[in-house]
Amino acid sequence: MIGLPWPSSWEALRIDVPALKADGEPLEDAFSLPVPLLSHWGLDYRFPQPVAFRVRASRQGERILVEVGMKGVLVVPCSRCLAPASASMEGEGEFAFRLGPEGRQESEDEDGEDAPQEDVQELDAWADRVELAPLFWEVLVTALPSGVLCKEDCRGLCPHCGADRNVQSCQCEEGSVDPRLEALRRALDADEEFQRREGK
Ligand SMILES: [Zn+2]
Ligand SMILES: [Zn+2]
Structure with missing residues (x-):
């Protein structure tokens, strides 16, 4: 239940x-x-x-x-x-x-x-x-559905700047960096920065 x-x-x-x-x-x-x-x-x-x-x-x-x-x-x-x-x-x-x-x-x-x-x-x-x-x-x-779309061909938000691609285009280059890799890269940078500050 x-x-x-x-x-x-x-x-x-x-x-x-x-x-x-x-x-x-x-x-x-x-x-x-x-x-x-x-x-x-x-x-x-x-x-x-x-x-x-x-x-x-x-x-x-x-x-x-x-x-x-x-x-x-x-x-x-x-x-x-x-x-x-x-x-x-x-x-x-x-x-x-x-x-x-x-x-x-x-x-x-x-x-x-x-x-x-x-x-x-x-x-x-x-x-x-x-x-x-x-x-x-x-x-x-x-019965609650997941993955509901506002329209079949919704263009979604830009993973880089968050712009709604249905209403505006942005300067971000299409497919320049995979957003998942980008997140990983940022996490690694933050980790390096932390270690540097810790003096290791
Ligand atoms: Zn949508
Ligand atoms: Zn963008």
């Missing part, structure tokens, strides 16, 4: 277990949720409009399966020039739950010792709800 907090307004989102008939019709629901600024991977993601979530929950005996789908639009700094770049995002996830100790025993008999370990979350026998906030949050954060 992802260790970021979800909006507190999401706490009320849940599936009522008693409403889920065993082997009955699945429950479906849809939500349109505002998402506040989200910082992830060192980037600030903004959501200019509410993110759409849909959920489908079904129950088979003591097992509950919750399927989540998500669709939204976000704005994040362009990975080349840092200007705001917009992208659409989609994601989905499946979450399995098992109710109570009875269900567990039954299932151990079925699966046997060597059964592959399924990622099933246990619910207390008396649990009356499945919280949706952590599920929605996981689907959202997992």
